[in-house]
Amino acid sequence: MAFEPVLTRNIGNPAVLTVDGYRKAGGYQGLAKALKMQPDEVVEEVKKSGLRGRGGAGFPCGLKWTFLPKGLDKPRYLVCNADESEPGTFKDRLLMERDPHQLIEGCAICCWAVGAHTCYIYIRGEYVEPAAILERAIRDAYESGVLGDSVLGSGFKLDIVVHRGAGAYICGEETGLLESLEGKRGQPRSKPPFPAVVGAFGCPTVINNVETLCNLPHIVERGADWFKSIGTDERNTGPKLYAVSGHVERPGTYELPIGIKFQELLDLCGGMYQGRQLKAFVPGGASAPMLAAKMRDVKLDFDTLAKSGSMLGSAAVIVMDETTCVVRAAARLAKFFAHESCGQCTPCREGTHWAELVLGRIERGEGRESDAELMLRMTKNMSGTTICALSDAAVGPARSVIVNFREDVDQHIRERRCPVPPRRFFGEGN
């Protein structure tokens, strides 16, 4: 059976920007159904669906909700993570700009399921236009009785607030985000306590990514069994948005069953740019280790990619052709992580800086013979030694270029120059 788009089915229909238009396209039926179910039944259905977080970590969504402590006399919050800042990722922007009510519906279902009456959508500061679209849609939802004192006439009270960030990658990390929401520097917190217990404003909090939440109306409406019928296996279920960029003919957001092979995705994108050869690809955003062309048949799901030494992450697929210097690519990403490290933890603050420095000098032809081993040692010390995962994220590209592209690295050092001539794409330094 051919795959029908789920999350992107309304993309290209501008009518869905209003509550009326969204309803005509079948919207808000999942929420209506959820409100007739017991909250626990919704949680069970989502658990059964196998939905895993689409923000990067891939944690089981329903299970995460069950970590909220019972019988605590405190408000609960839902925080929607719309701080989409992982280099290469642009899928949440599409969902918010082109079908904002799908997200509102997903937020409302989650709030009903977990007993939250306030949802904050934390959106990156640079997304000015998507934030304005969301604000308009939320206003419309209040006026139409979708939000407010009685959601769809059910008596369930719900407020949704759009909260803008101000430019910091680290605020995509759950607890960095919470700090930022509370009006502070976005420095991640030590865990435990986890946000489910002590989250926003000291209260139990669920944090879910935009795409994760957008799946909820469909799971409720069509059932967990339908959801599970899509994907690789029991642990990798549902539709997935792949954000493809770089050297392909048609970059864009592609919705496919989770676990499609990289090569199939590449074919759907019209193949390599100008028919060139594949050199490398990043399967899951800047944090994901880079893979070589020989891995082109890998299935793009959580577990297959983890077994292949990389990760699905945000499913941002960055494709690089034979004219690309992979060392330069890794050095550019190292620069990014050095800029975005919040500086709390020494291995990250120092490690990201040194990774930028060492990869940079290798790329310029100034690398030392010991540099590859130095990078391996350094990245080992950066793994699992910090408060949050940014340091491990920085290790992804930095280590993989040494491990998976050792010959390219050695050639730079041996010949004391970058062997890849500057081209239009990825030419002169960065």
Added chain:
Amino acid sequence: MAETGTKAALPEAVRAEIEALRPRYPTTRALLLPALHAAQRAAGGWLPEEILAAVGDYLGLPYSDVMGVVSFYDMFHDKPVGRHRIRVCTNLSCALRGAQEIVAALHDELGVGEGEVTTDGRCSYVHFECLGSCDSAPMMMVDDRYHENLTPEKARAIVRQLK
């Protein structure tokens, strides 16, 4: 902060914006980012010291807390900026599609380097991290707007018509 004698007050419009948001949050401190966004917009794109102090006074926060936050985020500026703010993405996806050519064209067109403001105060220009527009790379953000699928010529033309 330096004592300035006359204490700047927050513009009425900014205060009204903060008050409209107040019921949405359980703490006053949560208003800090929205307040800084509003104050920066009202002050012409950056946050002079007296405005930062006024935001702190209004929310009952020490200046050090306000400054700590301002210095953490890329979108808050405590130094003067141009009338228009140009942010060019130079991260990997844009680099693969020719961001360096856009950078070169803008350096030439504006006559300033990364992080500088043109002498006429028209534009400030920075290289920026991924802005989430990778399928339409290369791209830049001018003020609040995204300009996508750039060519050097297109980038020059966009910058040229900024007043």
